[in-house]
Amino acid sequence: NNEQKALFIIFGGTGDLAKRKLYPSLFRLYQKGYLQNKFAVIGTARREWSDEHYRNVVKESIKDLYLSEKVADDFVSHFYYQAHHVSDVEHYKTLQKLADELDKKYALCGNRLFYLAMSPRFFGEISRYLKTENIVTDHGYNRLIIEKPFGRDLASAQILNKEIEKYFPEESVFRIDHYLGKEMIQNISAIRFGNNIFSALWNNRYIDNIQITLSEALGVEERAGYYETAGALRDMVQNHILQIVALLTMNAPISFNDVDIRREKISALKALKVYSTPEEINENFVRGQYAGLGDMKGYREEKDTAEDSNIETFVAGKLYVDNMNFSDVPIYIRTGKRMAVKTTRIDIVFKQVPTNIFKDSGMQANMLTINVDPQEGLNLRINAKEVKPGFHTESINLSHLHDIETKENIPEAYEKLLLDALLGDATNFTHWEEVNYSWRFVDAIRHVWDLEPADFPNYLPGTMGPKCSDELLAKDGNHWEFNP
Ligand code: NAD
Secondary structure, three states, rough: OOOOOOEEEEOOOHHHHHHHHHHHHHHHHHHOOOOOOOEEEEEEEEOOHHHHHHHHHHHHOOOOOOOOOHHHHHHHHHHEEEEEEOOOHHHHHHHHHHHHHHHHHHOOOOOOEEEEOOHHHHHHHHHHHHHHHOOOOOOEEEEEOOOOOOOOHHHHHHHHHHHHHHHHHHHEEEEEEEEHOOOOHHHHHHHHHHOEEEHHOOOOOOEEEEEEEEEOOOHHHHHHHHHOOOHOOOOOOOHHHHHHHHHHHHOOOOOOOOOHOOOOHHHHHHOOOOOOOOOOOOEEEEEOOEEOOOOOOHHHHHOOOOOOOOOOOEEEEOOOOOOOOOOOOOEEEEEEEEEOEEEEEEEEEEEEOOOOOOOOOOOOOOOOEEEEEOOOEEEEEEEEEEEEEEEEEEEEEEEEEEOHHHHOOOOOOOHHHHHHHHHHHOOEEHHHHHHHHHHOOOOHHHHHHHHHOOOOEEEOOEEEEHHHHHHHHHHHOOOOOOOO
């Protein structure tokens, strides 16, 4: 019996994230038996809603998932709504009463998960009231799940963390990075540590370079207001990309548990070479902003953006993890909006054989590709004999794609992360020290970029970014392996 007992309190229960991700994920956990009778959800937000209205909203959000009305109705009967304003202490008092009532009614053993699906500026205040108004219990667990972004630079992240840590110890804070919930990102560890052929070669003696691409085909859409204060470096590099870098370059953990894995990830991020001078930064990082084309608006023409905006919608960079196994391996990263395709993929490019006895000029380096999105699978490029008279080599691909049925059954990132939080497994959540080292790296670049206006816009929609991104690799005699 997998049944978990817990009360979820979702702050921001009327929001986009709650409706699109959290309710469907909770329902899937219900269908799989992780949630049965002993759970309840309190949704809070500013609007005055009745429980009945809230239950209808939740039911609507899972309408593609249920086959039976009765199952859906049973599920939503566990949902309660509480109008709430973040800084109104009375609201926390009513919340506390309701929470205790539901705890009794459903026999929840004092277990609570507080999900902050709201603007980060409220995180500190909510954590404080949860503690001072006794909404945290003393006879079960109390876990705080928080959404990104965690700060907008190191200084603000530190302030936020100090505030939260007064009320919630680090081991009870679950910082969401939904990339860590993706199947193929979790697969990195299985590939690295479950295969002797890869674990033996996973170092600077055999790897030539690593390439990470997180490209989006869409523009900023309705998020321009937020994006103007963020940019691609903060939005994608500080969290998702550096998390992937850590998983790719960390040393083998002693065992596969959250404490050991996060210890190694922290070490990898600590070993990240921080660029400090403007020269170093300009040598190793480039930025871009998309222009308009036809009826597609350029970034500066989007609603809520400045007409001379200096915000980057594209970043490419070369970074180094200076630990024993990875020093001297360039790790190229790129991410951007309005690019040719939407994709997330990792290419591990191995060194060529020490000497090419075949005298074939076109022999390619071995490459392991981890396809994260939208395809999910692996590809290993190797050299083999071409099936022809004479003796020539050719590159062939050993390829595995999750089939459609497997893919359909892959739990959604949020479902996996919510289950992990229920089970108290923090492996796929970011530890404060990871956030700390990531901001330290990103801040140095941000600082220089904020002072120097860029020559924007500099790339067309439907391309893989500005020319300077290709030049960054060409300087080293390399090229982006993924070139759609
Ligand atoms: P949203 O704007 O759709 O919802 C915000 C919620 O906060 C609403 O329920 C609103 O009623 C409530 N709220 C706002 N001010 C309040 C106040 N003063 N008192 C009480 N309640 C208040 O936002 P969202 O898109 O759901 O995002 C929530 C969080 O999740 C943010 O931190 C965001 O960065 C993060 N996030 C969202 C997504 C997504 O897909 N939407 C993805 C990743 C991260």
